[in-house]
Amino acid sequence: MADRVIAFDINAARVSGAADGALPKQKLPPSGTDTPRTPPRARARAELAAAYAGLLGAQVPAADILEQMLLAVGEATAAVTGAPAADVQPDHVAAVLRVAGMTAGVEEIDRLSPGQWPALAQMTSGQLVLVLGQEGGTLFIYDTTCADRRAEVPLEDFAPFFSGRIIRARTSLRQLEARHAPETAPEHWFWSAFRAQRMAFVEVAVGSLFANILAVSVAMFSMQVYDRVIPHKSESTLWVLALGAILALALEMALKLARSGLMDLAGRKIELTVQSLLMDRLLGMKAAPGRRSPSQLFSAMREFSSVREFFTASTIGTIADIPFIFIFLALVASIGGNLVWVLALGAVLMVVPGFLMQGKMMKITKSTQGASARAAKLLHEAIYEHETVATQRGADRFKRVWEELTTLSAVKSSESRKLSSALTYWAQMVQQATYVSAVVVGTYMVFEGEFTVGAIIAIGILTSRTLAPLTQLAGTLARWANVKAALDGLDQIAGADQVHAGGRSYLRAEAIEGEYELRGLDFKYDPEGARTVDIAALRIPSGQRVAVLGANGSGKSTLLKLLAGIYEPSAGRILLDGVDIGQLHPRDLRRAVGYLSQDVRLFSGTLRDNLNLTQLERDEERLYKALDFAGLGPFLRAHPRGLDLEIRDGGEGLSVGQRQSIGWARLWLQDPSVVILDEPTAALDTTLETTLVSRLETWLDGRTAVIATHRVPILALTARTLILQNGRMAVDGPRDAVLAHLNKAKSGAAP
Numbered sequence: 001m002a003d004r005v006i007a008f009d010i011n012a013a014r015v016s017g018a019a020d021g022a023l024p025k026q027k028l029p030p031s032g033t034d035t036p037r038t039p040p041r042a043r044a045r046a047e048l049a050a051a052y053a054g055l056l057g058a059q060v061p062a063a064d065i066l067e068q069m070l071l072a073v074g075e076a077t078a079a080v081t082g083a084p085a086a087d088v089q090p091d092h093v094a095a096v097l098r099v100a101g102m103t104a105g106v107e108e109i110d111r112l113s114p115g116q117w118p119a120l121a122q123m124t125s126g127q128l129v130l131v132l133g134q135e136g137g138t139l140f141i142y143d144t145t146c147a148d149r150r151a152e153v154p155l156e157d158f159a160p161f162f163s164g165r166i167i168r169a170r171t172s173l174r175q176l177e178a179r180h181a182p183e184t185a186p187e188h189w190f191w192s193a194f195r196a197q198r199m200a201f202v203e204v205a206v207g208s209l210f211a212n213i214l215a216v217s218v219a220m221f222s223m224q225v226y227d228r229v230i231p232h233k234s235e236s237t238l239w240v241l242a243l244g245a246i247l248a249l250a251l252e253m254a255l256k257l258a259r260s261g262l263m264d265l266a267g268r269k270i271e272l273t274v275q276s277l278l279m280d281r282l283l284g285m286k287a288a289p290g291r292r293s294p295s296q297l298f299s300a301m302r303e304f305s306s307v308r309e310f311f312t313a314s315t316i317g318t319i320a321d322i323p324f325i326f327i328f329l330a331l332v333a334s335i336g337g338n339l340v341w342v343l344a345l346g347a348v349l350m351v352v353p354g355f356l357m358q359g360k361m362m363k364i365t366k367s368t369q370g371a372s373a374r375a376a377k378l379l380h381e382a383i384y385e386h387e388t389v390a391t392q393r394g395a396d397r398f399k400r401v402w403e404e405l406t407t408l409s410a411v412k413s414s415e416s417r418k419l420s421s422a423l424t425y426w427a428q429m430v431q432q433a434t435y436v437s438a439v440v441v442g443t444y445m446v447f448e449g450e451f452t453v454g455a456i457i458a459i460g461i462l463t464s465r466t467l468a469p470l471t472q473l474a475g476t477l478a479r480w481a482n483v484k485a486a487l488d489g490l491d492q493i494a495g496a497d498q499v500h501a502g503g504r505s506y507l508r509a510e511a512i513e514g515e516y517e518l519r520g521l522d523f524k525y526d527p528e529g530a531r532t533v534d535i536a537a538l539r540i541p542s543g544q545r546v547a548v549l550g551a552n553g554s555g556k557s558t559l560l561k562l563l564a565g566i567y568e569p570s571a572g573r574i575l576l577d578g579v580d581i582g583q584l585h586p587r588d589l590r591r592a593v594g595y596l597s598q599d600v601r602l603f604s605g606t607l608r609d610n611l612n613l614t615q616l617e618r619d620e621e622r623l624y625k626a627l628d629f630a631g632l633g634p635f636l637r638a639h640p641r642g643l644d645l646e647i648r649d650g651g652e653g654l655s656v657g658q659r660q661s662i663g664w665a666r667l668w669l670q671d672p673s674v675v676i677l678d679e680p681t682a683a684l685d686t687t688l689e690t691t692l693v694s695r696l697e698t699w700l701d702g703r704t705a706v707i708a709t710h711r712v713p714i715l716a717l718t719a720r721t722l723i724l725q726n727g728r729m730a731v732d733g734p735r736d737a738v739l740a741h742l743n744k745a746k747s748g749a750a751p
């Protein structure tokens with residue numbers, strides 16, 4: 001039996017890779033996440049978690065799980081000790097399974113029973129094993145060394161080594177819905193957040209009902225005092241009624257306070273949901289060159305504040321009070337009969353202009369927003385491009401356009417303010433006029449003997465209460481155009497095509513070899529315009545290094561962005577490892593394809609943040625190794641702040657060449673199997689370029705590389721040369737042959 005346990009233990013070690021790292025290496029791509037400092041069991045545990053998730057129907061590659069795990073481990077240890085990543089614990093595995101959309105947790109069990117499986121069991125040695133099921137006295141364990149991946153282990157062999165802890169995951173209802181529910185129209189990004197808070201709104205409505213019923217008490221009190229207390233001089237009744245009315249008022253206030261608390265909470269939740277969704281959509285947008293302007297997106301996001309202010313407690317309270325107008329009207333009808341029509345007419349007159357003016361308000365708002373968006377863009381350029389504006393003597397032009405825009409925006413917003421004040425004042429005036437009319441009609445009814453003085457007083461009070469929410473509604477309507485325009489702007493962001501489109505399934509690829517095939521590839525920035533890239537057929541075998549040459553504007557950068565999957569072809573296909581690049585899961589694509597752009601951008605934060613944008617790398621040594629590779633190591637080792645060097649707002653803090661080096665360091669950390677490089681050494685000095693090129697000799701080994709360049713040293717790394725002319729492939733051949741041909745053509749053309 002002991003042999004059996006040992007055999008099992010070895011299997012377990014192999015399955016979880018804890019002891020000897022016996023996992024087949026090719027299972028995970030050679031990615032930046034798999035560093036020498038990757039916590040010892042992380043890699044194997046990622047494999048196990050991926051296998052477990054797969055059993056539950058969620059196809060998540062181990063590489064994704066590994067990334068999440070390292071994040072979870074890093075955050076947990078950083079939070080406690082600030083130390084580098086520790087070992088992956090069961091809690092981290094459970095957390096990662098939850099991120100993958102399942103419900104998962106660590107449980108302590110005292111008995112092994114069939115209902116618990118499949119689950120990950122922790123052994124006394126700390127190893128995790130995936131238990132697939134249990135039948136009688138036998139457990140089925142996931143074992144990659146068996147042909148059918150299942151090992152049978154008797155319970156009595158397993159039990160002594162079992163720690164009593166399991167990680168159990170279940171498919172969440174949301175996941176089941178996503179997997180099996182028939183496809184329905186997607187929910188509106190904004191209104192669906194309201195729907196999620198519907199319970200809070202039901203509670204608000206109930207609170208409003210009681211608050212409004214209590215609000216009647218003052219009217220009833222006045223009526224009773226005038227009609228009963230005064231004629232009979234009944235002091236005790238007066239005090240009883242007064243006490244009742246005050247109690248009712250206090251209760252009404254308490255209810256309204258509770259109601260506004262509830263609305264605030266719901267409002268906050270809605271805001272957080274919507275803001276996070278908008279950010280997700282913004283970050284996940286597909287590149288749409290020439291079709292969407294960044295300044296439009298900026299101003300749309302900024303306008304969210306007007307949406308937030310609109311949907312505060314006061315607006316929701318106003319809307320919640322509207323249905324109760326009918327209760328008040330019914331009450332007035334029961335006291336004053338036909339007099340209720342005066343109120344009804346007043347109510348209609350109060351809000352109709354607000355509705356009629358919506359079109360005009362919308363027009364004014366759109367032009368105000370247009371002008372202020374353009375002004376914001378100008379401001380951005382004036383600040384960030386200050387040096388160019390100054391050296392190119394552009395200040396006068398900027399000032400003129402700024403004045404034009406601010407004048408336009410001031411005129412338009414004053415127009416909008418005037419209209420909205422007029423609407424509010426109109427509503428207030430009609431409310432007062434309705435009160436006067438109700439008293440006049442009531443007085444005639446008193447003359448006729450149909451009415452008491454108390455009833456007139458009560459109706460006066462009820463008139464104010466009935467119409468008060470409508471005055472607020474008029475104000476709300478005046479602001480609605482603004483909010484509607486902001487929502488329309490945000491629709492652009494929320495509805496923008498996403499890189500990772502929800503509701504479609506992608507092909508998951510653990511590793512990408514890097515073989516490209518282009519078929520009938522066309523790309524146009526402007527759908528009506530000419531083709532920027534037009535390549536009938538091209539094949540780049542995996543591991544080949546290709547240089548792309550061509551004059552300025554010939555389409556090199558565009559082709560590279562297409563190969564990197566940043567742009568989508570307008571027509572034709574790009575296959576990577578035989579799969580349409582659009583079919584590959586964006587995470588897998590981004591992991592395997594490294595892209596170094598012509599203009600490396602830095603973000604505000606430290607240099608460490610800028611190097612480690614994935615937040616996965618916690619090993620300082622590795623960060624320095626990356627910097628050494630890119631030629632920045634000596635500079636930063638000598639720098640007093642080192643990796644904590646502050647990169648200022650707008651990415652300033654390093655020279656253009658140093659920025660390009662950071663791009664190289666990022667690429668080294670990513671360690672992709674395909675590299676797409678756009679003028680990757682253009683900003684480097686010749687010494688660094690030569691050093692880097694010699695390092696690349698070995699680093700590029702086994703990687704597919706497509707390099708657009710005007711520089712000779714980097715050409716030495718490539719085996720094949722493509723020359724683009726107006727987006728078309730003019731030449732394609734072995735480097736030396738192409739270069740010789742070019743030199744010959746040049747010398748032939750020379751006088």
Ligand SMILES: Nc1ncnc2c1ncn2[C@@H]1O[C@H](COP(=O)(O)OP(=O)(O)OP(=O)(O)O)[C@@H](O)[C@H]1O
Pocket residue numbers: 289290525526532550551552553554555556557558559
């Ligand atoms: N974002 C964009 N929107 C519209 N047109 C663009 C955009 N980017 C590039 N173009 C156009 O596409 C054509 C090809 O540009 P691309 O940047 O691919 O050329 P390139 O060969 O990389 O040039 P360079 O050597 O100067 O970097 C150019 O005519 C350019 O005007």
